[in-house]
Amino acid sequence: MQESETAAEAVRRPLRRCRVLVCLRLPRIDPGATQLGLYSSALGLAVTSGLQPATPSRLMSEILTLGKRRNEGEDEGMAGDDHEEEFYYTEVEIGLTSPLPTLSHRDMARPAHEDPEYQKALSMGSGNTAGPISIPSNSWPVSAAISPSCSQKQIKLSVSAPSSGRVPSSPSRRLRGDTKKCRKVYGMEHRDLWCTQCKWKKACTRFGD
């Protein structure tokens, strides 16, 4: 029963030490808009915005610098011999047509064990299935999924554009008016009172919009 660790455990164990970097490449975004580098603190995904239009290597160096600074700044009270950090990144291509929202920095560069998202994920992760982790990020639904099949330290991110409103599938079809038609006024039991079109299931002529 214990010969294989659960996916949650598989992720939890190495994440004590490593950081997961996720690089987002935005192919069709406005050139002026910057890309998002996602710096993940364990399961709590944090976002560093404002990175220059980046190649993965550029982004990588950014994150390495960031991680180095973190080590120098935080390790003063630590043993000092136990802060080897590994960086991994994966890329997710997303198509965006509007500028990215500014994500807060509240989760940025925080130790995994202090990260509320990470702890929440831990508390949720008692099961054996690696489900998607939803990251609250303003209006942009960002979700991370840990696939048991892929490498342990890789987290896949997906960002989908917010669906604003609904485009009618058929422009020709008239959208339903708010006026009550014969069917609703007289009811099914008084169908003889309906107008002819309503009887024929056509557009009502008595209570036109």
Place this chain on the structure above:
DNA sequence: TATGCCGGGTC
């Protein structure tokens, strides 16, 4: 789920 109605059928 109920309503409105388009498209298409039959007579």
Place this chain on the structure above:
DNA sequence: GACCCGGCATA
């Protein structure tokens, strides 16, 4: 045409 109905979109 008149009449009916399946099926779809939408509230």
